Amino acid sequence: MDVLDIKALLITALIFVPIECLFGLRSGQKILRKAFFNDLIYAVFNGVPITLGLIAVVTLATSTVGRLVPVYIGRAVSSQPVWLQVIEIIVIADIGFYLAHRTFHAVPFLWRFHAIHHSIEELDWLAAHRVHPVDQALTKSASLVPVYLLGFSSPAIALFAFIFHAHGLLLHANVRLNIGPLRWLIASPQFHHWHHAHERAAHDKNFAGQLSFIDALFGTMYLPGKAVPERYGVDDPIPSTYVEQLAYPLIPKGKSNEAPATSDA
Ligand SMILES: [Zn+2]
Structure with a gap:
């Protein structure tokens, strides 16, 4: 991670920490909560492997399947106004x-x-970074390969990436945010x-x-009134440190079961 990324992380903290203090969902949750430093390691180091994985998949896709996409499609897509491209990218x-x-x-x-990612027990903007790089690189590829194949312009993709990142941090943030009926259209922190x-x-x-309405279309939406969950996390025996968490999916099941059942992640 270079100096610019550290700066971006500091600016992000300067935006989200006050928001969480002012509009906190769980006012008792500390900023320096359990697993704070582990999630900080993710925020600092995870970007490089995720970006490299994404570049590899997108390059492979555009240099193979991409050749089958007629040139006029890319021209038509990228000649639309940037704001319209961004909306289309969000949907795709x-x-x-x-x-x-x-x-x-x-x-x-x-x-x-x-x-x-689901081992997070105290949700906040920083916890959003706790994602295995393989998970994140493949999920981002599923989102972005069609976008690159269709030929959306670089400014539109960059703007989308910024909006997606900010939205992702807000979704995990420890905030109470009522977006009214929009919650049936757009993913909210409660969602x-x-x-x-x-x-x-x-x-x-x-x-x-x-876009929460995608879950409504597929029948997987769960939004019980204004209620929020009692607690977060999973029963899986997830270890508590960054390196152990990176290795966890690759360790045969019998061995990982020997890991402590209570994680502090
Ligand atoms: Zn999930």
């Missing part, structure tokens, strides 16, 4: 995100990667907090990253 990317995310929940081997809930009724619900 979130359908890809939804399908990849749901697959990571449904396939036991993939779930071991995604379980790292995503339920995705992390340690409650059976909320399991395998709310997979969308930005």
Whole structure:
């Protein structure tokens, strides 16, 4: 991670920490909570492997399948106004995100990667960074490969990436934010907090990253009034440190079961 990224992280903290203090959902939750430093390691180091993985998949896709896409499609797509391209990208990317995310929940081997993210027990903007790089690189690829294949312009993709990142941090933030009826269209913190809930009724619900209506279309939406979950996390024996968490999905099941059942992640 270079100096610029550290600066971006500091600016992000300067925006989100005051928001969480002013509009906190759980006012008793400390900023320096359990697993804070572990999540800080993710925020600092995880970007490089995720970006490299994403570049590898996108390069492979555009240099193979991409050759089959007629040139005029790319010209037509990239000649639209940037704001319109961004809206189209959000829809296309979130359908890809939804399908990849749901697959990571449904396939036991993939779930071991995604379980790292679900091991979060105290949600906040920093915890949003706790994602296994394999999980994140593949999910981002599912979102962005169709976008690159269709030929959206670089400024539109860059603007989308910024909005997606900011939205993702807000979804995990420890905030009470009422967006009214918009919550049936756009993913809200309440919507995503339920995705992390340690409650059976909320399991395998709310997979969308930005557009909650995709879950409504697929019948996987769970938004019980204004209620918020009692607690977050999973029963999987997730270890507590960054390196152990990176290794966890690759360790044969019998061995990982020897890990402590109570994680501080
Ligand atoms: Zn999930």
